[in-house]
Amino acid sequence: MTLLILRRFIGFILTLLAISAAVFFVMNVLPGDPAMVILGIDSTDDARAALREQLGLNAPVIWRYFQWLGDAVQGDFGTSYSFRVPVAGLIAERLPMTLALAGLATGLTVVLALVLGVYAATHHGRAGDWAVMAFSQLGIAIPAFWLSMLLVILFAVTLRWLPPGGFPGWDDPVAALRALILPATALALVQSAVLARVTRSAMLEVMRQTYVRTATATGLSPARVMWRHALPNALVPIVTIIGMQVANLVTGTIVIENVFYLPGLGRLVFQAISNRDLITVQAMVTLFAAIVVTANFIVDLAYLWIDPRLRSRQ
Amino acid sequence: MRPPANLIVGSTLVALVLGTAALSLVWSPHDATRIVVAMKFQPPSWTHPLGTDQLGRDVVSQLMVGARNSMAIALIAVLLGGSIGTALGLLAAAAGGWIEEAVMRLADFSFAFPALLFAIMLAAVFGPSLTNAVIAIAFINIPVFARVARASAAQVWTRGYVLAAQSAGRGRLAITQDHVIPNVLAPVTVQLTIEFAVGILAEAALSFLGLGVQPPTPSWGRMLSDAQTLLYLAPQLAIWPGLCIMVAVLGFNLLGDGLRDVGDPMLRRRR
Amino acid sequence: MLAVSGLSVTFDAGQALRDASMTLARGERLGIAGESGSGKTLLGLSLLGMAPEAASVTGSVVFDGQHVVGAAERDLRALRGQRIAMVFQEPLSALNPLRRIGDLIAEPLRLHRGMGRAAAMDRAAALLDEVGLPDPVSRLRQFPHEMSGGQRQRVTIALALACDPDLLIADEPTTALDVQVAALILALLRDLSERRRMALILISHDLRAIARVTDRLAIMYGGDLVEQGPTAQVLGMPRHPYTRGLIAARPILSATRDRSAPLPTIPGTVPALSALPPGCRFAGRCPVELPHCRTTRPTGNPACHREGA
Numbered sequence: 073m074t075l076l077i078l079r080r081f082i083g084f085i086l087t088l089l090a091i092s093a094a095v096f097f098v099m100n101v102l103p104g105d106p107a108m109v110i111l112g113i114d115s116t117d118d119a120r121a122a123l124r125e126q127l128g129l130n131a132p133v134i135w136r137y138f139q140w141l142g143d144a145v146q147g148d149f150g151t152s153y154s155f156r157v158p159v160a161g162l163i164a165e166r167l168p169m170t171l172a173l174a175g176l177a178t179g180l181t182v183v184l185a186l187v188l189g190v191y192a193a194t195h196h197g198r199a200g201d202w203a204v205m206a207f208s209q210l211g212i213a214i215p216a217f218w219l220s221m222l223l224v225i226l227f228a229v230t231l232r233w234l235p236p237g238g239f240p241g242w243d244d245p246v247a248a249l250r251a252l253i254l255p256a257t258a259l260a261l262v263q264s265a266v267l268a269r270v271t272r273s274a275m276l277e278v279m280r281q282t283y284v285r286t287a288t289a290t291g292l293s294p295a296r297v298m299w300r301h302a303l304p305n306a307l308v309p310i311v312t313i314i315g316m317q318v319a320n321l322v323t324g325t326i327v328i329e330n331v332f333y334l335p336g337l338g339r340l341v342f343q344a345i346s347n348r349d350l351i352t353v354q355a356m357v358t359l360f361a362a363i364v365v366t367a368n369f370i371v372d373l374a375y376l377w378i379d380p381r382l383r384s385r386q
Numbered sequence: 387m388r389p390p391a392n393l394i395v396g397s398t399l400v401a402l403v404l405g406t407a408a409l410s411l412v413w414s415p416h417d418a419t420r421i422v423v424a425m426k427f428q429p430p431s432w433t434h435p436l437g438t439d440q441l442g443r444d445v446v447s448q449l450m451v452g453a454r455n456s457m458a459i460a461l462i463a464v465l466l467g468g469s470i471g472t473a474l475g476l477l478a479a480a481a482g483g484w485i486e487e488a489v490m491r492l493a494d495f496s497f498a499f500p501a502l503l504f505a506i507m508l509a510a511v512f513g514p515s516l517t518n519a520v521i522a523i524a525f526i527n528i529p530v531f532a533r534v535a536r537a538s539a540a541q542v543w544t545r546g547y548v549l550a551a552q553s554a555g556r557g558r559l560a561i562t563q564d565h566v567i568p569n570v571l572a573p574v575t576v577q578l579t580i581e582f583a584v585g586i587l588a589e590a591a592l593s594f595l596g597l598g599v600q601p602p603t604p605s606w607g608r609m610l611s612d613a614q615t616l617l618y619l620a621p622q623l624a625i626w627p628g629l630c631i632m633v634a635v636l637g638f639n640l641l642g643d644g645l646r647d648v649g650d651p652m653l654r655r656r657r
Numbered sequence: 658m659l660a661v662s663g664l665s666v667t668f669d670a671g672q673a674l675r676d677a678s679m680t681l682a683r684g685e686r687l688g689i690a691g692e693s694g695s696g697k698t699l700l701g702l703s704l705l706g707m708a709p710e711a712a713s714v715t716g717s718v719v720f721d722g723q724h725v726v727g728a729a730e731r732d733l734r735a736l737r738g739q740r741i742a743m744v745f746q747e748p749l750s751a752l753n754p755l756r757r758i759g760d761l762i763a764e765p766l767r768l769h770r771g772m773g774r775a776a777a778m779d780r781a782a783a784l785l786d787e788v789g790l791p792d793p794v795s796r797l798r799q800f801p802h803e804m805s806g807g808q809r810q811r812v813t814i815a816l817a818l819a820c821d822p823d824l825l826i827a828d829e830p831t832t833a834l835d836v837q838v839a840a841l842i843l844a845l846l847r848d849l850s851e852r853r854r855m856a857l858i859l860i861s862h863d864l865r866a867i868a869r870v871t872d873r874l875a876i877m878y879g880g881d882l883v884e885q886g887p888t889a890q891v892l893g894m895p896r897h898p899y900t901r902g903l904i905a906a907r908p909i910l911s912a913t914r915d916r917s918a919p920l921p922t923i924p925g926t927v928p929a930l931s932a933l934p935p936g937c938r939f940a941g942r943c944p945v946e947l948p949h950c951r952t953t954r955p956t957g958n959p960a961c962h963r964e965g966a
Binding site: 281282283285286287288289290291292293294301304305378379380381 | 705707730734735736737738739742743745746750751752753754755756764765768769800802813816817819820
């Protein structure tokens with residue numbers, strides 16, 4: 073099994089490298105002249121030449137790529153052109169916010185999806201099942217940012233229970249939590265729609281297996297049979313979908329941060345776009361893509377932990 | 387044999403949305419981009435069934451033209467990405483060996499880049515524009531269709547009559563045309579409807595964030611982005627565009643599910 | 658010990674088990690034979706109150722004074738595993754693939770008997786030894802997929818025996834195994850029944866297996882119990898036309914048998930659940946059918962208008 077993990081790990085590293093190369097290519101080679109992009113069309117030739125000198129854009133592309141990669145691995149993502157501070161610092165500032173939002177949303181998603189999915193499977197064919205399926209269909213079709221607005225209209229504008237956006241800082245944990253509830257809920261509702269469906273069908277599949285009967289025949293309670301024998305076996309497809317959802321989570325977090333004016337990585341990337349701050353955008357896109365790939369790698373490892381049968385295969 | 391419920395509901399919704407989009411090409415109650423500041427925030431009336439927005443523009447007309455734009459973008463992007471992806475998938479299945487491996491690895495790799503990330507990159511470099519949005523959406527469809535096409539095609543390549551054709555000397559291109567494509571058509575079509583739904587959502591998100599359709603062109607996503615600043619003033623403006631997006635996406639999803647059920651009776655029992 | 662009376666299981670599509678009645682004494686070994694769809698598995702499940710949710714169960718099943726049909730879930734749980742245990746056909750899926758063998762067997766021990774982990778593991782090892790698994794202690798940490806089919810079947814039996822049940826129901830325990838292994842498992846079942854004075858119900862379509870293990874035999878067809886009696890008698894002097902046909906159809910390895918003659922079969926097929934006739938369900942295939950067989954249900958043992966007692 074160690075060999076298996078090693079192979080996966082090497083694949084993971086290679087993918088990360090490929091991502092960094094792809095992003096670098098799009099942002100440095102495609103536009104032709106990054107200096108033109110940063111300074112705009114009205115800039116003078118001299119100004120652009122000076123910028124090129126300053127940013128080291130005259131060196132050959134491959135050299136620049138390895139330079140950037142080498143620095144990035146050590147934690148140096150360059151200096152933001154518009155903010156005039158190291159990009160790494162900018163990211164470090166905003167990261168806790170984004171992690172908190174993503175974490176809270178994921179927690180809510182998993183709990184909601186598992187509960188709904190198991191419920192639908194155990195009430196298969198009856199009203200509860202249809203209700204969950206309907207919820208799932210709607211959840212898949214609803215844009216997260218629209219749902220956010222609806223939640224804001226209900227809870228902030230009409231009821232005035234929660235703030236419509238912004239973040240008061242971490243000093244007051246209660247206020248901080250209140251600011252995160254609506255954004256996390258909007259994300260969670262949309263994400264759990266797909267996951268609930270997958271949970272339900274995976275559970276239905278598992279519940280037909282003989283070992284579920286064996287467990288019942290041994291005198292175990294229905295709850296125990298469901299949660300300790302059935303669900304663990306349903307986890308493989310569920311975890312697969314969670315892995316696939318990470319890309320959606322990253323996208324969703326970026327969008328939601330912009331809807332709720334939360335000072336996280338999502339807002340940062342948009343500020344960078346408006347400022348034509350290629351360096352920052354490059355670092356952040358690489359980071360986001362790396363997160364997606366890493367999550368999938370962790371999912372691959374999780375399979376090995378969940379299902380012992382996979383440990384000895386090639 | 388009675389068609390499944392989701393097929394009926396799905397095609398109705400899709401027809402509704404596409405019909406509205408098509409209609410907007412020739413007629414709409416008002417000019418969607420006409421600004422009459424004096425008429426802002428009008429409540430629903432006979433002349434303006436859903437009222438007017440913050441610049442006095444008719445909401446219904448905006449929704450109709452928005453429908454047309456959203457559909458067109460989603461359609462173009464998905465068809466573009468879909469055709470490239472399907473071609474790659476067919477190529478991979480026909481060629482086999484390292485080509486197939488390479489194409490699949492590339493597809494897996496592309497999954498790390500959601501449409502939004504790609505659009506962000508393009509927007510930073512080239513500035514936000516409609517074209518960038520289309521390219522971004524098309525780009526993420528390529529690996530999806532490559533996978534679907536390859537999986538279906540690979541199955542066909544293992545079948546007896548294909549092996550027979552090969553030993554009779556038929557070239558791979560000919561086999562692909564005669565045998566593979568007809569069998570791949572069904573899953574690809576189902577995937578198309580599902581990806582349309584995804585495409586509509588993606589376009590809405592991109593336009594909402596300012597990375598897609600640019601003002602003054604109406605789009606559902608952009609209408610929502612405008613409405614967001616007015617949530618306390620005019621919450622009703624936020625409802626309609628979102629509802630339209632949801633209906634369109636729901637329609638395509640149900641249609642895709644319905645098509646899949648019809649095409650594979652075995653699957654139908656498992657729901 | 659066990660009394661079944663008028664047990665019927667009905668689905669929307671039809672009545673899969675009709676008015677079954679039988680008894681079982683302590684330590685007795687009963688075989689239930691029939692083809693697929695005869696209702697034998699349903700009968701076994703019903704004894705544990707495990708008929709599918711969609712089915713409606715009527716009649717009575719009384720085990721040691723306790724009613725099973727219509728009993729509360731909690732009472733049924735007290736029965737299952739502890740008084741009555743069931744072992745299922747083993748196509749790799751009767752054991753939870755994610756759990757180690759030791760954990761699986763220890764679970765009912767810890768839940769029903771309140772044993773601590775170490776004590777439960779010891780007992781699990783003892784059980785594995787009892788069912789004939791060599792090197793039981795190392796087995797405790799193995800996963801089901803690391804064992805052969807025969808070994809897994811022994812594990813399911815060990816699991817069933819964990820809380821010393823009075824009755825073990827084995828539903829087609831050897832169907833997925835090859836012949837030699839099957840023979841060993843059957844011998845094991847008989848052995849366990851004798852040693853533990855534990856009643857055994859062997860559900861199978863394999864008459865030879867039943868002959869080897871059981872004292873009494875019940876034949877089922879299309880949801881009806883058509884004949885019951887001592888095994889040797891039912892197999893040696895079958896009275897119901899279906900039983901006769903079944904026995905005649907068995908391939909016999911014999912030097913004297915005429916190999917060129919075709920194997921006798923029963924013409925026709927088992928009727929579908931939704932198309933079961935109201936009378937004798939063997940009607941339409943029976944070589945000695947009477948006109949009223951299809952419409953009037955025969956009772957008695959054997960359940961036959963012509964041969965009935």
